[in-house]
Amino acid sequence: MNWRKPLFYLLPPILALATVLLVNFKTDLSAFIIAGDNAEEILLASEMQSGTLSRRYLLSVGSNDGTKVANTFVRTLQNQLKTIDGVVDVWSPGQQAKITQTIQQQYGRHANAFYSLGPKQSLDTLFTAHGLEQRAVFLKQALLSPQASMIKKLALQDPLLLTLDGFKSLGGQMQQLAPQNTIYQNLVLETSMAGLDAPAQSRIQTAIDNTFKQLNLSGQYQLEMTGVPIFAVATQTLIQGDITKVSIFSSIALMLLFLLIFRSFTVMLQVFSVLAIVILGSILSTQLIFGYVHGMTVAIGSTLVGICIDYPIHAIAHAQTVHSKQRTAVIAKIWPSMLLGGVTTMIGYVALGISGYPGFQQVAVYAVTGILVSLLLTRFVFPSLMTTTSNKSLNISFVASWASFCQRFRPWILTVLMILLGLSFFGLKSLHWMQDMQELTPELDYLKQKDKQIRSRMTSIEPGRFVLITGNNIEAALQKAEQVYPVLEQLKQTDDLSDYFGLYPWLLSAKQQQLNQRLLQQNLTPDNIALWQQALKQQGLSVKRLGSLDYQPTDTLTYSQILDTPVSQLIDSRVIVGEQQTIIMLWLSDHNPEALQSTLDAIEDAQYFSQRDMLNNMTKDYTSRAQNLLMIGLALIILVLLIRYKSLFKTLQTLLPAVLAAFLILVVWSFTGEAISFLHLVGFLLVIAICVDYGIFYQENRGGDISLTYQAMAASMLTSALAFGSLITAESTSLRILSGVVAFGVALGFILCPLIIKQQNSQPNN
């Protein structure tokens, strides 16, 4: 009994069931896109995925007629937004009531530890007759000020008001953080879910919109939002839309192409069953190796394994021309070519996998598994499926004409081609690399514009640029930050920096806190206390209540203690605590990047950091690796072919269609002025991997009939070009880049085969 046939048709539903039951699908985009080479980048990438800052939305409410937005409207909106499931808190950036309370309650008790970053100088100035007189005047003014109630509570535990010394520079900074444009009312909304958890964030965004609409029935106001979750949802929506569109379009187009070429529903069913088994098998093997499968892996991987149907196409094309009993033998005869083609393609995909782009590791495993499954099915199962007795030959009209044209005018065409290639060399100089990774996502430009607008209404801090300080733990990082503050102060003096937002006075290292306490204690001498009491008397202040200066040493105030207070809203997005490393970010206002860069270069564990530069550096790394891997991949393919053919000429001849196709793509880019990204190189690699197969099939011509081989190659080229070409309907620039490069490349590689590889016209081996 032919058990292979029922098993073949049973496999897709069985594998589908296993996929549903066993596979853990993930959709977190950042895991696919962002990674880093060093601990800092990895920690930052992780922060971008799920850190506090990534979980926050910036909401901006404006009126349609340019008038001021009513406070009552914003407060009602704020309260209602807090009730959305998954929203942790909503606050206004200038809302400081709770923070003022914390300063009084928490920092007042640690006044002797937090009063200065340079305690010696501060205490030398304070503990003189004049210094203490001035302090008493200040205390009196403060007790008579609108903040009297808070000052009184503070003064009872900190008569010198040392607490305020640390916070005096903060007033100006708070003004900078205050809204720059009063026509808009801004809110910060924090969610419990990771910023890149697109499905959950999509639900939150819908809820925010609905809440706003319910309150804004008159349509008087408009709401704008930005933040990592907005970008995540927009990207996810874009990708999902692309996947749906491309899948539908390519499936219909491929089916029509099959019917057109093979004129048989059975053949179509068989080939698409192979494809289904390949895809499901790839998903399961990826799950087995990684423990999960990313949605993007399925999307990209499935496009790549689309070329797996080349093998059954070749098998069908050859088997259809012979008697049913000879089919197994024919397929076995051409299988070595398929195997060699498969191996060269796998080399390309493995190179892709180790290019450093994190998601491509899964894609490589996915695609390599697919190729293996397809090769094995083609060789060992497919012959049993072809039970029809009818013999048919493929007849794709332009193929024979082109082959015959090449045969007839080969020297002339080759001469023209050589001249064209020679001339094209001069154009290659104009090739240039894409400098900014953001050029890969122009479809999100509208969001970037909106992000810029909203942020400019909220703060003068430059987004995405900061001083990055690293330490083994929070204490080490804080100590390092305290070395950097004076350097930044110097840059302020030279106008290279308008201001910076450090963690002081909110956070101070334990070492500095202990030093502050010790030095203060040394200054609390009987003479100084007598001077202070005299100063109090002069101002009419109570010596009895304020004169004792009882600053007992206290335990240091820790980061985790601060996190339990409302101050955490101000600092938690600037500290990333990892297991091995802690990162502190010091935000910057307007500044001179070069001056900061050169100054900070001299300080170990401190660096000027630009998020955009980080992404662009990662792009450069990927591009450079893709270049190297392209070379290594090519060398490996040459090696494999050399081992097979034992002839350098034959090897180069087999490779030349692929290499020339790739070269011609470069020529086109040089003329169109297209900036080359690492994605272009990825496409380039795919073109070589696929076109080498064509070279092998054409070179080996194992079926013995070069016309038939070229017809079979045409069928597989058309399916590949169509599969990749259908990506052109996507909105993502990345997918369109891949589409253009690969579809154009495979067509070129196919066209060049009869021109480069000279074959004697042979007859089918019946």
Next chain:
Amino acid sequence: MIRKLIVFLQLFMMFFSLVSSNVNAEDSLATLMQKMQSDTAIKTVYQEIRTLELMDKPWHGSGYMYSIAPDLMIREQLKPQRLLMGIKGEKMFYFDPDKHLHHQGEMNEENPLSLNIAVFKALINADEALLKRMYLIEFSSKPERWLMTLKSKQDSDSGFSIVVSGLSGQAADTIITRQADGDLSEFMLQQHSIGEGVQQTASHLYKELTGE
């Protein structure tokens, strides 16, 4: 700081509304509220005495207050040193000319301590219902004087109170604020002038206050 500023300023605005109106000895809260608003710019001279726990002697201050309909109130302290404070709509302003120090803040109704802002609004808009919702009010009227005591509705035992009083048939002349910690502020008020000149001075002070 902003919170305290709110409380401080709203007290001035509240009492100012009160002194601006003409109240009869037999007035009830309802009739008092009806007379709160004025379309005329008013200038009032004030004396302030503060008795603070942390000071050995009471502190004295004095200056003028300005009210311009519909929503601008300014206090100009002249002694012992010049200071400006004011409220316009939902914005609060503070200016220390000696130190060239400007502060600005939004009145935040969410803050429990600034719930008084709603009370201020109730007084300006003669919204008796809102006043009753926010505060415990005791209003009494005797042949010589009328008197109104406001306490926090949420924490009436905190010790915080505002006592507003005036001669029968006349505007409020005294406001005594007792903080929860026992500190006292006593304001003595007397209408100084009204009309166009006051409005011009107030507009000038407002520009100084906001730094425009």
